Amino acid sequence: MRLLLVEDDPMIGKSAQKGLKQDGYTVDWVRDGQAAELALENGVYDMVLLDLGLPRKAGLEVLANLRRRKNRIPVLILTARDSVADRVKGLDAGADDYLVKPFDLDELAARIRALLRRQAGRAEPIIEHGRLAVYPATHEVLLDGVRVNLSAREFSLLHALLERPGVPLSRVQLEERIYGWGEEIESNAVEVYIHSLRRKLGVEFIKNIRGVGYMVPKEL
Numbered sequence: 001m002r003l004l005l006v007e008d009d010p011m012i013g014k015s016a017q018k019g020l021k022q023d024g025y026t027v028d029w030v031r032d033g034q035a036a037e038l039a040l041e042n043g044v045y046d047m048v049l050l051d052l053g054l055p056r057k058a059g060l061e062v063l064a065n066l067r068r069r070k071n072r073i074p075v076l077i078l079t080a081r082d083s084v085a086d087r088v089k090g091l092d093a094g095a096d097d098y099l100v101k102p103f104d105l106d107e108l109a110a111r112i113r114a115l116l117r118r119q120a121g122r123a124e125p126i127i128e129h130g131r132l133a134v135y136p137a138t139h140e141v142l143l144d145g146v147r148v149n150l151s152a153r154e155f156s157l158l159h160a161l162l163e164r165p166g167v168p169l170s171r172v173q174l175e176e177r178i179y180g181w182g183e184e185i186e187s188n189a190v191e192v193y194i195h196s197l198r199r200k201l202g203v204e205f206i207k208n209i210r211g212v213g214y215m216v217p218k219e220l
């Protein structure tokens with residue numbers, strides 16, 4: 001899952017990015033409102049973590065523009081404790097949730113998981129598909145009830161494919177999910193991770209659609 005973090009406070013930004021990366025997310029961090037809009041126009045993200053008090057363009061304006069363009073990406077607002085009015089404005093402008101700074105990284109991670117679940121149309125914290133059960137909170141993967149060990153990137157890839165069974169994702173889309181800015185993408189990385197996932201789970205779990213990309217079949 002790829003997240004856009006918009007935060008001008010270097011301490012908060014750095015610790016949030018570090019913590020979320022450890023949780024297996026790909027996190028791109030921008031420090032002002034204009035950079036956020038540019039990133040959102042050009043990149044594919046699963047969620048935006050949006051500070052409101054930002055240089056160059058206010059967070060509320062970034063949010064309003066996003067919704068005006070009918071972009072339905074989940075937005076989690078990060079606000080100061082004393083700004084109740086801003087939180088209300090943010091939620092009314094189309095934010096999905098908010099978190100008051102300073103926040104606990106575990107709470108941030110839990111809220112992100114909750115929003116991603118809702119976005120995928122699920123209320124339950126486990127993704128079950130055929131013989132697979134996947135726990136985004138703990139990165140545990142069970143096949144017929146038996147634990148399968150996956151690397152962080154293998155997990156991200158599987159998670160991305162499982163959010164939309166039956167819908168293929170291209171190699172570039174998958175690369176965007178598992179690599180952040182400035183991270184060097186090894187050639188054939190996606191193919192290597194897919195190969196490894198098939199070896200661990202079984203070839204039937206990931207289909208190659210020639211010229212299109214990869215998908216988890218709808219029925220397993």
Ligand code: CA
Nearest residue numbers: 008051053054
């Ligand atoms: Ca700020």
